[in-house]
Amino acid sequence: MDFGDSPEEAAFRAEARAWLAENRPMELEAGLRRFAARDRSNVHLPELDGVDALQASKDWQRRKYDAGWACVAWPREHGGRGASQIERVIWEQEEGIYARLSHVFFTGIGMAGSTIMAHGTDAQKAAYLHPMASGEHLWCQMFSEPSGGSDVAGLLTRAERQADGDWRLNGSKIWTTHAQIADYGLLIARTDPSVPKHKGLTMFILDMKSPGITVQPILQMSGRSTFNQVHFDDVPLPDSARIGPESQGWRVALTTLMNERLLLGSTPSTGVPELIDLCTRVSVGGRPAIEDSGVRASIARWVAQSTGLKYAMMRSISDLSNGRPIGPEYSVGKLVANELIQQVAQFAFDLQGPAGAMVEESEELSQFMAVLLDSPSLRVGGGASEIQRNIIGEQVLGLPQEPRPDKDTPFNETGARQSRQSAGPDRGGNDGG
Amino acid sequence: MIFEFSESQLQLKDAARKALDRECPISRVRAVLEDGRPFDRELWQFLAGMGFVGAAIPEAHGGAGAGHLDLCAIAGELGRALAPVPALSSVYLAAELLMQAGSEDQKARLLPRIADGSLLVCVAFSEGVGQPDLHHCRTTQAAGRLSGEKFPVLDGGIADMAIVPAAGPDEDMPSLFIVDLQGEGVSREALTSIDPTRGLARLSFDGAPAEPLGVKGEAGRLLDRAFDRAAILLAFEQVGGAERALEMATDYAGQRVAFGRPIGSFQAIKHKLVDLFVDVTLARSNAYFGAWALSNDAAELGLAASAARVSASEAFIHCATENIHVHGAMGFTWDMDCHLFYRRAHLLSVALGGQAMWQDRLVARAADDRQIAGEG
Numbered sequence: 001m002d003f004g005d006s007p008e009e010a011a012f013r014a015e016a017r018a019w020l021a022e023n024r025p026m027e028l029e030a031g032l033r034r035f036a037a038r039d040r041s042n043v044h045l046p047e048l049d050g051v052d053a054l055q056a057s058k059d060w061q062r063r064k065y066d067a068g069w070a071c072v073a074w075p076r077e078h079g080g081r082g083a084s085q086i087e088r089v090i091w092e093q094e095e096g097i098y099a100r101l102s103h104v105f106f107t108g109i110g111m112a113g114s115t116i117m118a119h120g121t122d123a124q125k126a127a128y129l130h131p132m133a134s135g136e137h138l139w140c141q142m143f144s145e146p147s148g149g150s151d152v153a154g155l156l157t158r159a160e161r162q163a164d165g166d167w168r169l170n171g172s173k174i175w176t177t178h179a180q181i182a183d184y185g186l187l188i189a190r191t192d193p194s195v196p197k198h199k200g201l202t203m204f205i206l207d208m209k210s211p212g213i214t215v216q217p218i219l220q221m222s223g224r225s226t227f228n229q230v231h232f233d234d235v236p237l238p239d240s241a242r243i244g245p246e247s248q249g250w251r252v253a254l255t256t257l258m259n260e261r262l263l264l265g266s267t268p269s270t271g272v273p274e275l276i277d278l279c280t281r282v283s284v285g286g287r288p289a290i291e292d293s294g295v296r297a298s299i300a301r302w303v304a305q306s307t308g309l310k311y312a313m314m315r316s317i318s319d320l321s322n323g324r325p326i327g328p329e330y331s332v333g334k335l336v337a338n339e340l341i342q343q344v345a346q347f348a349f350d351l352q353g354p355a356g357a358m359v360e361e362s363e364e365l366s367q368f369m370a371v372l373l374d375s376p377s378l379r380v381g382g383g384a385s386e387i388q389r390n391i392i393g394e395q396v397l398g399l400p401q402e403p404r405p406d407k408d409t410p411f412n413e414t415g416a417r418q419s420r421q422s423a424g425p426d427r428g429g430n431d432g433g
Numbered sequence: 434m435i436f437e438f439s440e441s442q443l444q445l446k447d448a449a450r451k452a453l454d455r456e457c458p459i460s461r462v463r464a465v466l467e468d469g470r471p472f473d474r475e476l477w478q479f480l481a482g483m484g485f486v487g488a489a490i491p492e493a494h495g496g497a498g499a500g501h502l503d504l505c506a507i508a509g510e511l512g513r514a515l516a517p518v519p520a521l522s523s524v525y526l527a528a529e530l531l532m533q534a535g536s537e538d539q540k541a542r543l544l545p546r547i548a549d550g551s552l553l554v555c556v557a558f559s560e561g562v563g564q565p566d567l568h569h570c571r572t573t574q575a576a577g578r579l580s581g582e583k584f585p586v587l588d589g590g591i592a593d594m595a596i597v598p599a600a601g602p603d604e605d606m607p608s609l610f611i612v613d614l615q616g617e618g619v620s621r622e623a624l625t626s627i628d629p630t631r632g633l634a635r636l637s638f639d640g641a642p643a644e645p646l647g648v649k650g651e652a653g654r655l656l657d658r659a660f661d662r663a664a665i666l667l668a669f670e671q672v673g674g675a676e677r678a679l680e681m682a683t684d685y686a687g688q689r690v691a692f693g694r695p696i697g698s699f700q701a702i703k704h705k706l707v708d709l710f711v712d713v714t715l716a717r718s719n720a721y722f723g724a725w726a727l728s729n730d731a732a733e734l735g736l737a738a739s740a741a742r743v744s745a746s747e748a749f750i751h752c753a754t755e756n757i758h759v760h761g762a763m764g765f766t767w768d769m770d771c772h773l774f775y776r777r778a779h780l781l782s783v784a785l786g787g788q789a790m791w792q793d794r795l796v797a798r799a800a801d802d803r804q805i806a807g808e809g
Contacts, residue, residue, distance in 0.1 A: 001502065001725045002435045009434070086434075276796075276803050290800055293793070300792030303799045304744040307736075308715025311436070311722045318436035329718060332711045386704065393703035397683050397710060400698040 003314075005090070009321070012087050016069070016094040023063055024098050028056060032100045034363060038370035040269055040341055040378060043177050044226055045104045053101075054181060060101040061135025070102075071109055071133045078117065078125060079133030086321040104178060108132045108139025112186040115203070115256045119244040124205065128184070140182035142173035142206070142230060143253065147416070149175065149380075150387050152188075153197045153250060154406070154416060159189035159204065159237060167191075167204070167237040169212075172229060175381070179215045179228040182208050186256065188249050193412040200411055201249030205241045212236070222373035257383075268313075268337035271344040271371060272306040275299060278368070282351050289351055302344055309336050328396045335388040342375035436721060442506045445499075449510035452483060457514045459770050462630055465517040466773065471591050471623070471632030477518045478550045480511075486520075487548025490528055495545025501662075505669045505724040512670030513677045515777050517630035519553055520670070521784060522588040525663040527554035527596055534609065534647030534655050543594075543611075555592035557583035557636050558656060564790040567598075567660065568653035570607045572638065574599035577645075578618065579610060579638040587784055589614075589634030590623045597636075597643065598652035606650035610643035617641065628776035631784075661738035664785055665723035668745035671781055672717045675745070678752040678774040679709045682759040689761075702759060709752045716741070716748035736802055739795035746782040746791070753778035 005013055031048040039046075046053045064070040065079060073088040074080025083091070092099055102109075113132050116124055131137040148154045157171025169189060179185065185206040192200035206213075212235035217225040244252040279290040279299065289295045312329040319326050348368040349356040359369055379385050393399045406414040438446065456479055465473050480486055489504040490496025497503070504524075511520055528547050531540055531554075546552035558565045560572065560583055572581025579599050589595065595614055600607040612619065618641030624633040647655050683706055686697030696702050723741035726734045753774040757764035764771045782788065 001437065001439075001721075001728065003725070005434065273803060276800055280800065280803075290796065293789075296796040297789065297792050300743055300795045301747070303795055304719060304740045304747075305715055307722070307740045308719045308744050311718035312714055314434070314436050315718055315721065318434050321434045322437070328710075329714055332714045335707075336711060336715065386700070389704040389707040390700070392707045392710060393697075397703075397706055399683065399687060399703050399706065400695045402698050402700065403694060 006321070009086065009090060012083070013090050013094060016091050019067060019069060020094055020098070023067070025056065025060060025101070028101070029097060032097045036097060036100060036269070037274070037363075037367040039374065040271075040337075040371060041103075041226070041374075041381075043103050043106050045178070045181075046100050054104065057101045057104050058135045060098065061105055061133075064102075065134035070135070071113070074113070074117075074129070074133065078113075078129040084320075086317065089317050089320060104138065104181075105132070105135055107141050107177060108137070108184075111141050111256045112139045112184070112205075115186060115243060115252060116205075118255045119203070119252045121240075123240070124243065128205065137183040138178060138181055140176050140178045140185045140208070141256070142176050142179075142185050142187040143256075144173065144175045146172055146174050146229070150384055152253070153201065155188065155190060155201070156416065157187075157189045157232065158193075159191050159202060161191070165239050167239065167242075169204075169206070169232040169235040169237050172231045174218075174227070174229045176215075176228045176230050177226055179208070179230045180217060184208060185230075186243075188253050190411065191249075192247055194410050195247070196408050197406060197411045197414070197416075198250040200247055201253070202246050203243040203249040203252040204237055205243060206235070206237065207241070210235050210237070220377060222370070222377075224374070226377075268309065268333060268341075270302070270306045270309070270337055270340045271348070271368070272299070272302050272340075274364075274367070275302070275344050275348050277364075278348055278351060284351070295351070298347060302340060302347075305336060305340055309333065309340070328392075331388075331392050331396055334382065335385055335392070338375070338378040339385060341371060341378060345372040345375055348372075436725070438502060438506055442502055445503055446506040446510060449483075449485060449507050450513070452479075453510055453514035453516060457516050459515065459773065462515045462517055462773055463770070465630045469629065470517075472519055472588070472630065473517045476516060480516070480518060481548065481550025485511075486524060486550055487528075487544075489524075490532070490544050490548045494532075494540050495548040497548075501666075501728045502724055504666060505720070505727070508666045508669035509673040512673030515630070515674060515677075515773055519555070519588040519591065519631075521663065521667055521781075522555040522592065523547055523553050525666040526556040526659055529662050530556065530596055530609070530646065530655060530659045533659065534651070539611070539644075539646065552594070553588060553592045554594045554596060555586055555588040556659075557586040557589060557595045557597045559583060559585055565786050567656040568606070570598050570600060570652075572597065572599040572607075574601050574608070574610060574643060577643055578640040579612060579643045580640055582635065582637050584635035585624050585626075585633035586636050587631065587633060589621060589636050590632045595636060596646060597638070598656065599643070604650065607652040608649045609646040609652045609655060611646050612638065612641050612643050626780065628773075628780040630773075631777070631780050658734075660785055661734050662727055664738040664742040664791070665720065665727045667781060667785060668716065668720040668723055668741035671745035671749040671778070672713065672720050674774060674777055674781075675709075675713050675716065675749040675752040678749070678756040678771075678778075679706070679713055681771070681774075682706060682709070682752070682756040686759055696759075705755055705759070709748075709755055712744070712748040712751050716744040719744045735794070736798040739791050739798055742785070742791045743788065743795050746788055749774075749778040750782055 035046040061070055068081045071080040072083040072091045073085055076082045143152050145155045147156050159167045159169050162168055185208055187204045187206045188201055190200050191202040212233040214231040216229045218227045219225050280288055282289045284292040316326045316330040345368050349372055484497040485507045487496030488499045488507055489501045492498035531543055595612045597610050597612050598607040618639045620637045622635045626633040686702050687695055689696050719741040723737040726737035757771040760771055763769050
C-alpha cells in the first residue's frame with residue numbers, strides 16, 4: 001500500500017499544479033469557499049457576492065480549454081487532453097475549490113458529452129463536443145417528468161415523426177438544473193407507445209432556443225431555485241438531433257446514467273469536520289459539547305462513516321490508478337454521503353439549542369441551516385436513496401428484481417396517462433394523478 | 434496510488450481462504466462449540482505450520498518476517514472462517530506487546546514459541562464489569578509478586594502465560610508483568626462465554642512470581658498503543674465475519690420464496706441487505722486505512738485504529754443480527770449456523786473494550802486532528 005503518486009502521476013500533478021499557480025482566479029477563492037460550505041451539490045452555479053458567477057465560470061472553462069485542461073480525460077480530437085482516468089482525478093484534486101466554477105458544465109461534460117461520444121454521429125461529435133468542453137455551450141439534461149422521477153422509463157413526453165422525417169415534441173420535463181441558462185439539452189422522449197415502456201424511447205439533442213419551449217423555475221423549500229420545469233408545445237426537432245437509433249433511447253440513457261465516474265475526484269463533503277469544530281465551541285451542561293459522552297457517542301458514528309466513505313472513494317481511485325475496473329465500493333458513495341449530510345446538519349441544528357432556529361447568524365453557523373434546508377433535495381436528486389438501494393441490491397448483491405407488471409406490456413395499454421397533446425405552462429405541473 | 438494489498442499478499446489471502454475452507458469448515462467451529470472445548474489446538478498448530486501465526490514476527494525471532502499487511506490479510510480470513518483460535522490474545526496483543534516492549538532475552542525466549550503455536554499468551558487487562566481502564570488497576574505488585582484478580586480474560590483458561598498490568602503499593606502508574614500461569618500463586622476459573630469457541634477465564638493472583646515487561650510505570654502507554662494496533666488486526670477479522678454473514682443472508686434471500694417470489698426481491702429485505710453492504714464497505718475501507726497506518730507506523734495510527742474498530746464492530750454486529758432475522762424463525766434455532774456469527778460478533782465487539790470506549794477514543798483523536806489541521 002502506497003498513497004504516493006507513481007512517477008508518471010507525480011509528473012502530471014506537477015504540470016497541473018504549475019499551470020494552476022499561474023492561471024487560477026485567486027480573487028474568487030474566498031467566495032467559492034464560503035459558497036462550498038453552504039452548498040454540497042456538485043452541479044450548482046456558485047453564488048458569489050458582486051460577481052457574475054456564470055461569466056466567471058465560462059471564463060475559467062475557456063481558459064482551461066485553451067490550455068487543454070478542460071475535460072482532461074476526453075480524447076484530444078474532441079477538445080480534451082487524452083489523459084487517463086487517474087490523471088483526471090489528480091487534476092480535480094489539484095483544481096480543488098476552483099472546480100466549483102466548472103460545476104455548471106458538469107451535466108453537459110459528464111452526461112451529455114459521454115453519451116454523444118458513445119452513441120452520437122460524427123457530425124454531432126464535431127458540432128457539440130468542442131463548444132461543450134470550452135464552456136461556449138451550456139447543457140442540461142431532461143429525463144425526469146412530473147408523472148415520474150424514479151421510474152424514468154415510464155415517461156410521457158412524446159416525439160412524433162412528421163411526414164418530412166423530422167419530429168415534433170410535446171410534454172413536460174422537470175427537476176431540470178440549468179434549463180433557464182442552457183443552450184442545449186439531452187432529452188429522452190417516447191416515440192412509440194405501442195411497445196413496452198423501455199422499448200419505445202428515443203434520445204435527442206434539444207436546442208433550448210427552439211420555439212415552443214417554456215422554462216419555469218421551481219421555488220424550493222430552501223428559498224432557492226436550482227430546478228426548473230420545462231414545457232414543450234409542438235417543439236420542432238430535426239431528425240439530425242436524434243442520438244442513436246429510434247426506439248433505442250433506453251440503451252443510450254443507460255450510458256448517461258452509468259457515467260457516475262464524474263463524481264469520483266473529490267470525496268463528498270459531509271460536514272463532519274465542521275460539526276466537530278462546532279462541538280468545541282457550543283456548551284452542553286456547562287461544558288464544551290465535545291466533552292459530553294452522549295454527544296461523543298453520536299458523532300463517533302458519523303466520524304467513522306465519513307472516514308470510511310473517504311477511504312472507500314480512495315480505494316476506487318486506486319482501482320483507476322492500477323487499471324482495474326472500479327470496485328463496488330464506489331456504489332455506496334452517494335447513498336452514504338447524502339444521508340450523512342442530513343443527519344449531521346440536523347444534529348448541528350439541535351446542538352445550538354433555541355438559537356439553532358435563527359436563520360440570521362454568523363456565516364459558520366448559517367451554513368448548517370443552509371445545508372439543513374437543502375439536504376432533502378440531495379437525498380432525492382440523481383436517483384433517490386431507495387433507487388440507489390435497488391441498484392446496489394440488484395447489481396452488486398445480485399438480488400432478484402421486484403416483479404414489474406408494466407415491463408412487458410405495450411405502454412399504451414398500461415393505464416399510464418397518455419400525453420398526446422401539448423402540456424403548456426397552464427396545464428403542466430400536476431403529477432398526472 | 435496503491436490502496437490495495439500487493440499481489441503476493443492477495444495470493445497469501447487466497448491461500449489462507451483455501452486452507453481455512455478445507456481445515457475449518459463451519460462444522461468444525463460447531464464441533465468446538467458443542468464439545469465445550471475452549472479452542473481448537475490442532476487448528477492453531479496447523480495455522481502456525483502454515484506460517485500464519487508468526488507472519489508479522491521477525492525471522493530472527495522465529496516468525497515469517499512478512500509484516501503487518503500480511504497479518505491483516507490473514508486476520509480477515511480467520512474472521513471469515515470464525516476460526517476458534519487465540520489470534521487476538523496471543524498474536525495481535527501479546528506478540529505485539531513483546532515486540533514493542535520486550536527485552537532481547539524475552540523476545541528470543543517467547544516469540545519463537547508463540548510463532549510456532551506451542552506457547553499461548555493472554556493479556557489480562559479487565560478487572561470486572563465496565564470498560565477497561567488501561568491507565569489504572571487494582572492488581573498490586575510487590576517484590577516481584579502479583580496479587581489481585583483479573584476477569585474476564587480472553588483465553589485465560591488455555592494460555593501458558595499472561596501479560597498483566599499491576600501497580601506497586603505507592604505507584605499511580607501500573608507496569609506490565611509476565612506471569613507463568615502454571616506457576617505458584619495462580620488460580621484460574623473458566624467463565625461461561627457468549628461464544629464458547631472463544632473462552633473466558635478469571636485469573637486470581639496471590640503472590641504469583643512476575644517478570645517485568647517494558648519500562649516501569651509504562652503499562653498505560655504500552656497498552657494504549659497495543660490496543661490501537663490490535664484493533665486494526667481485529668477489525669479485519671470482524672469485517673471477514675461480517676462479509677460472510679452478509680453472504681449467508683443474501684444467498685438465503687435469493688432462494689427462499691414467500692408470497693410467490695424470492696424474499697430478496699422485496700424492498701424491505703433488499704434494502705436491509707444493502708444497508709449491511711454499506712456498513713461492510715465502510716468498515717473494510719476504514720480497516721484498509723488502518724492497515725496502511727499499522728504497517729507504516731503512521732502518525733494517524735490512533736485515528737485509523739479507532740475508526741476501524743468502531744465501524745468494524747458495528748458492521749459485524751449489524752450483519753450477524755440481520756442475518757438471523759432474514760432467516761426468519763429458522764435463524765434462531767440451534768441447528769442453523771447464524772448464531773455462531775452472532776456470538777462471535779458480540780464477543781469481538783467487547784473483547785478490546787466496547788463501542789463506548791472506542792467511540793470516545795475516536796472522537797478524541799478526530800478532535801485532536803481538527804486542532805492540528807486548524808493550526809496548520
